[in-house]
Amino acid sequence: MKKLAPILLSLTLAGSLSLPALAASTTANPPTASSAPASGYTLQVNGTETGLEGCMMVPLRALAENLGFTVTWNGSSIRVDSDRVHTDVTPGVDRYVITTSLDGMVGMSAPFSLGCPPCVSNGTTYVPLALFDALLGSEDAITGDSGTISIQTTPSSQIPNPFVSCTTLAEADEQAGFSLTLPADCHISSLSVVPHTMIQANRADGLTIRKAVGSEDISGDYHPYSQSETVSVSGKSITLKGECQLVMVALWTADDYTYAIQSETGLSRDAMLALAAEVA
Structure with a gap:
């Protein structure tokens, strides 16, 4: 059976998005707020379920800018930013993370997939429509019925900040349910916790140290850096980017x-490894 190709739509934006009809022999059931997400379709042929699902792809820049986002290239990835939340989109990679952009607030979603990677066609980048559900911070932001997709926005749309501020490392350890050991003379300016999940320590110079339950990349930095190596230090296999x-x-x-150290300005290899050796 042939694979279902992504549906590439050129959208005319005027408050709602009109969708073209599919061929008469194939029925696409438009999703509703109470059933499937507005980004996809379940497919029937002559009234019979095929078990296939179609992922609705929309032009990234055109829709993002109509929703008040800025879209900029960052090397091989594309930054979509509302000044409240942002994400970096990489063509061909079905992996997304939503991160807060607000000063003094550090929160991010877990990495997630949407069933289709971003793709480029005739110079236009397309992404799954469901990405905007995540960027707008509501599963109800996008709904569809009767051949129309409707997007509702609010001025405060953003992912909730999951972090709780702490004044001491002992308090952070108690909130998290595990302990974090920091390097000596680390000069931490703020501490915060996702209860039972993560401890985050920030320095005034833009350095962030995180420890969390599990094995996911918790750095919050998913830029495709040109340099990467894995080094063994103090019994730790540390990946440097x-x-x-x-x-x-x-x-x-x-x-x-899992542990992460992220620097906004960058550190020398030796300085980063020295820090990592003391974090536990």
């Missing part, structure tokens, strides 16, 4: 936890 001989991210796992 960066550019121009500066390390921006260090990642590793140990026991049932």
Whole structure:
């Protein structure tokens, strides 16, 4: 059986998005708010379920800018930013993370997939429509019925901030349910916790140290850096990522936890490894 190709739609935006009809021999059931998400279709042939699902793809820049987002290229990825939340989209990669853009707020979603990777056709980048559900911070932002997709926005649309501020490392350890060991003289400016999930320590110079339950990449930095290597230090297998001989991210796992050090300005290889060796 042939694979279902993504549906590439050129949209005319005027408050609602009109969808073209499919061929008469194939019925696409438009999703409703109470059934399927507005980004996809279940497919029938002559009234019989096929078990196939279609992913609705929309032009990224045209829709994002109509919703008040800015769209900029960052090397091989595309940044979509509302000044409240942002995501980096990479053509061909079905992996997305939504991160807060607000100063003083650090929150991010877990990495997720949407069934179709972004793709480029005739110079236009297309993404799954469901990405805008996540960017708008509501599963009800996009609904569809009777051949029309409707998008409702609110000025405060953003992912909730999951972090709780702490004044001491002991308080952070108690909130998280596990402990974080920081390097000596680390000069932490703020501490926050996702209860029972993550501890985050911030330095005033833009350095962030995180420890969390599990093995996911928790750095919050998913830029495709040109330099990457894995180094063994103090029994840890540490992955370093960066550019121009500066390390921006260090990642590793140990026991049932994952760790990340992320620097906004970059550190030397030796400086990053020295920090990582003391974090536990």
